[in-house]
Amino acid sequence: MSQNSDWISFDVRVIPQTQNRTFFEAAALANVQRYYRLTWQKPAKIEPGQIWQFTARMKGISSIQNQGGFNQQKHYISQHIIAKGRVKRAEILNEGTSIRQKIMEVTLPILQRLSHGDILQALIFGDKSALDDARWQQLRQTGSGHLVAISGLHLSVVFGLFYGLLMLGTRALAPKQHRLRVQVIMLVAALITLGYGYLSGFAIATQRALLMMLLLVIFSLVKQFSHSWDRLLYALFFVLLIDPVATLGAGLWLSFLALAIILLAVTPQPISNKPATPLAAHSTNGVWQKCMTTGRAMRLALWQGIKILWSIQWRLAIGLGGLQAVLFGMVTPHSIWLNLLFVPWFSLVAIPLTMLCFCLWLLCFTVFAFLGTDLHVVTSVGATLFTLANFSLIPFDKLLHLSDHLPWALLPISEQALAALLFMLIAILAIHLRLHSVVDKRIIRFCLMILCLPVGFQAIAAWQQRGLLNQEYAGLWQMHVLDVAQGTAIVMQQGRHGFIYDTGAAYGEFSYAKRAIVPFLTARGISQIDYIVVSHDDNDHVGGLSVLLQAFKSSQLIADFSDTPHSQNAMLQPCSGNMRWLNVDIQLMANPLIKANDNNNSCVMSVTDGLTRVLLTGDIEAPRELSLLQSDNNITADILLVPHHGSRTSSTEAFIEAVNPSLAIVNAGFANQYGFPKADVMARYHQRNVLTLQTGYVGQISLTFTERGYKIATYRQDLAPFWYNQLFKFGETTKAE
Known part of the structure; x- marks a missing residue:
């Protein structure tokens, strides 16, 4: 909630x-x-x-x-x-x-009083609602988000903690141990861990860890050997049996890949058959030799632990880093060394202390509730108990704040660069597996060279972007009409350069520029925005301007307004005149209507590469369309952005006939509150055999322009034609204007 x-x-x-x-x-x-x-x-x-x-x-x-x-x-x-x-x-x-909610009601007020209560709340209940945007940003750039999401690490620590405590307690009471007692202790520890899973909400990672733990307990009780890989496959089978669509979430992939990497990294070491040197042979120095042997064994164990931790961590950093790049489009270079500190600290200190404090708090609360103790006293006792757990998170918090000042803490990665890195990773894996020992060396060298070519191309493109090489643009360019619901956002692309027409809407802290435009630019590898054109000062066109100007400070703003808070004193150029942007010519058509409303003040823009022409119209209505017909401007176009989202106040018969497009694109959200585009307006285009596309139905529309014309690709049908991206039309209604 x-x-x-x-x-x-x-x-x-x-x-x-x-x-x-x-x-x-x-x-x-x-x-x-x-x-x-x-x-x-x-x-x-x-x-x-x-x-x-x-x-x-x-x-x-x-x-x-x-x-x-x-x-x-x-x-x-x-x-x-x-x-x-x-x-x-x-x-x-x-x-x-529920019982979980009742426990949370009495515990959360105490945690909210602590400096690190947001992290404690996530560790105990799996509830991350208290983490603010700044904290999430720190977790992302350090790659430590997995530490506050209940997973196999947390459940393993809890199981091991209570198993060890119960073993020590029973051994102190009765030194003689037997198998039945060990089995009972294992069952009790498993039940406590199951209760922890209930408190955390049974996420995918929690389900996997619980299933593997229960399988381990069951196999131990029936004296049946089971390999770790067997238990992992059993857990995957049961998770998918219970929840087949879990494959659509990142949690399943991250969780199972992490454990698979750990199982690959930690291989059982063979037991040495070398006989130990009998201490009796050194009777005079027996005590000294024993001390030396013990110290050497401790140092060796410590060194082996460090080696295992490093072996696991660098593999996790590469494996999970690559998966996170695929899933989220970003990499965290500092996560390797930071997690070398975070994981042992959480495993040995933070999680055990947090769970011990929580269990003591539950016990005290139960006793106080039975005795009818005053609520103020109960809260004070709870705050005192959780102080130790809160104190254990201070080093973690310090490193999180340190990450705000680290260079390259969070690097966005484009789809092209990601594909190149994945090919190179395959080449590295082939070298690591020594495929040259089973395949002809010339063949493997040729394959490795081919796999590394995309990285070389990306490096050349990066040098071009930084001006290290002279950049020559071919005739290829793209125009992307983004799906920003009931609003407009269009991005033209030439290589790493971008040109934006309108910026989508914003509502409070929410902005389609943050939600759609900036992530799209990252995915496409567009790192420089040369111009931002805002057609007019309506929220659905100008709402994301401040976000884009903050992200791309060197952009030139083109608009016919100057008194809006969105502009942020940017370099402002009026919407008039002709200009050339790299390989395309742009004509900005001035508005001759002096007393026009906001819609008719829209900046109309014509873009051509000499072969294909595109007309962007903003929200112009019939009076502005008439003025364009009477002007000397060339408004004929192959592709038309339908005026005013397909409203009945625009797209007159005369205007459509003068433009004579072969493709008409409508920026309108699916089942929007205005009922745009209107059916009778679309009928005017269809009567002229004009192909029409609506962003709300097909998603992003990408047009690629070449010397042979243009090609159309839509998100739902071409770019990501997966079943879960189809349009679910439940609730579609015809609405009045």
């Missing part, structure tokens, strides 16, 4: 009706977890475990689709969210809450 101003967002599960159903039908329905993401303005108090009856207006989970950035639609499916809705009415049926 998240809250923003007077709105909250939360997930609910529909309780299936089991009346008039067979036992097997009811069981099947209960096993299918389907959730709905609801938003509620000025809500009542909602807690997990309650039963409510909601009346809500529902719609599908289809979201914006562009290269780069967060795929919300894929995330919804991986979380079993099948629809979104807005609450109209609500009635509570059962106020009962």
Whole structure:
């Protein structure tokens, strides 16, 4: 559950009706977890475990689709969210809450008083809602996010901690040990770890670790040997059996890959058959030899531990770093040495202390509740108990703040560079596996050379970008019409140079420039924005301007307004005249209408490479279209950005006939509140056999221009034609203008 101003967002599960159903039908329905993401303005108090009856207006989970950035639609499916809705009415049926929620209610107020309570909250309950944006940024740039997400590391530490404590306690009471006692202790430690998994919410990594732990316990009880790889495969089988769409989430891939890397790195060492030198042969120095042997053994054990830790860590850094680059489009160079410090500290100090403090707090709270102790006393005792756990996180917090000042802490990586690095990684793996010993050396050398070529091309492109080589542009250029819901954002690309027309909308702290445009630029390898054109001062066109100007400070701003807070005193150029941007010619058409409204003040721009012409129109309406027809400007175009998102106030018959496009693109969100584009407006284009595309239906639209014309590629059909990216039309309605 998240809250923003007077709105909250939360997930609910529909309780299936089991009346008039067979036992097997009811069981099947209960096993299918389907959730709905609801938003509620000025809500009542909602807690997990309650039963409510909601009346809500529902719609599908289809979201914006562009290269780069967060795929919300894929995330919804991986979380079993099948629809979104807005609450109209609500009635509570059962106020009962879960045990986990009751424990959180008495514990969170104590944690919130501590300096590192946000991390403690994540470590104990798997609840990361207290982590703010600055903390998340620090976790990303240090590669330490896995330490605050309950995973196999945490459960292994908890199991080992309580297993060791119980063994020590029983050995102190009864020194003589037997197998039944060990089995009972193992079961108790497993149950405690299972309870910890319940408190953390049973995430994918938690499920995997719990399954492997339970399999280990079961095999130990029945005296059946099992290999670690067998248990890993069993865990994967059961996770996918319970939740097949878990493959769409990053958690499953990161979790299982991490353990696979650890199993590959830690290989069993053969037992030495060399006989030990009997101490009796050195009777005069027996004590000294024994001390020397013990010290040598300790140093050897310490050195072996350091070697194993390094062996695991560099492999995890490369393996998980590569996977994170694929999943999130960024790499963290400092994560290798930082995790060499973080992982041992969390394993040996932070997690054990946190769990011991939490268990003591639960015990004290239970006793105080039974005795009826004053709440103020209970809170004071809890704060005192958690102080030690809070103190153990000080070194971690210091290093997190240090990462804010480290160079290259978080490096975005383009799709082209990522593909090149993956090919080079395959070449390194081939060398590591010594394939030249089983394959002809000339063949393997040729293959390695081919695999390393993409990295060479990327290096040449980087040198060109830095001016180390003279950069020559071919006739190839692209135009990308981004899917930013009910708004406009267009990026023209030539190599690493970009030209942006409109910046999408912004609502409070949310901005489509952050959500879609900047991640897209990173994915495409566009590192320099030469010009930003803002058609007019409406939020759905200018909302993301401040974000883009902050990210690309050297950009030239072209707009016909100067009194907006978005411009941030940027270099401002009026929308008029002709200009050349690398290999394309651009004409900015001045607005002759003196008393025009905001829409008719839109900056109209014509772009041509000498073969194909594109006309960008902003939100112009019929009066401005008429003025363009009466002007001396050449408005004929092969590709037209449909004016005003397909409103009835624009796209007149005369204007369409004068432009005479072969392709018309509409920037309009799916099932938007305005009902754009209007069916009768689209009919005018279809009557002239004009191909029409809408970003809300096909996602990002990318046009590649060559000497032979242009090619069209859409996100849902061409760039990422996967089943989970299809358009879910549930809730689509025809709306009035």
